[in-house]
Each structure stands twice: as C-alpha cells, then as structure tokens.
Amino acid sequence: MAASSSKRPDVPRNLKPYFLYLLKKGPRWNVTDGNEELMATYLAWLRRETEARRIVFAGPVTDGGDLIATAILEAANMDEAAASANGNPGVQSGHFLAELHPCFLPALDGVRVDYLS
Numbered sequence: 001m002a003a004s005s006s007k008r009p010d011v012p013r014n015l016k017p018y019f020l021y022l023l024k025k026g027p028r029w030n031v032t033d034g035n036e037e038l039m040a041t042y043l044a045w046l047r048r049e050t051e052a053r054r055i056v057f058a059g060p061v062t063d064g065g066d067l068i069a070t071a072i073l074e075a076a077n078m079d080e081a082a083a084s085a086n087g088n089p090g091v092q093s094g095h096f097l098a099e100l101h102p103c104f105l106p107a108l109d110g111v112r113v114d115y116l117s
Contacts, residue, residue: 012106018056019081020101023069028094041089047115054084056108068096072108 028035049055058071075081081100090096 014107015104016107018103018105019073019075020103021071021073021085022067022099024097024099025066025068026094026097035093038089038093038095045087045089049084050113056111057113072105078102
C-alpha cells in the first residue's frame with residue numbers, strides 16, 4: 001500500500017510502511033555474570049527474525065552512545081512489530097531497551113541479508 005495516492009512527481013510511488021526499531025542500553029547493560037550466552041542467543045534470534053523477514057535488515061551503532069543498534073521491521077501493525085521487538089532476548093533480559101517508530105520507506109522487497117550456512 002502506498003503512503004500517498006498523490007500524483008505529484010516529487011512523492012515516491014513505492015513507499016511502504018515499516019517500523020524503525022531502535023535498541024538502547026538497558027538497565028542491565030553492564031551485568032555480565034550469568035549472561036555469558038546472551039550474545040549468542042541474541043545473534044541466533046536476530047538470524048531467525050531476519051530469515052523470517054520480520055527484520056528486513058539490522059546493524060550496530062558504533063559511536064559508543066546509548067543507542068546500540070537499529071533495524072527495520074516489516075509487520076502488519078504495531079502489535080505485530082512489538083511482539084517481534086520484545087522477543088529479543090536482550091530486551092527480555094533488560095540488557096536492551098526497544099523503541100519502535102512507524103515509518104514509510106521506499107519498498108525494501110529486494111533487500112536480502114546473507115548468512116553463511
């Protein structure tokens with residue numbers, strides 16, 4: 001569904017709804033004892049969500065601030081996007097805080113993330 005039915009030439013015709021997913025440092029960010037498997041669990045979750053196309057793409061933010069990662073989610077509505085975002089093991093453990101923002105972007109249907117087998 002296009003964001004606008006406008007016939008204006010300066011409005012892209014291929015806009016689609018997505019969700020901007022921001023991950024920030026959570027209250028347990030520096031708690032490592034008992035959480036040695038969190039990164040591996042998180043990366044496995046990220047791969048599953050990406051392969052299921054709930055996450056279109058994701059990546060770390062590397063400036064050392066409170067914002068640690070961004071992603072683009074594809075979901076039918078905010079509830080579906082929130083279910084995916086809150087399934088993140090880092091969010092569940094309190095190491096990450098999740099923020100979701102609905103947005104319109106050019107269609108990302110051709111974007112693919114490749115993993116080694």
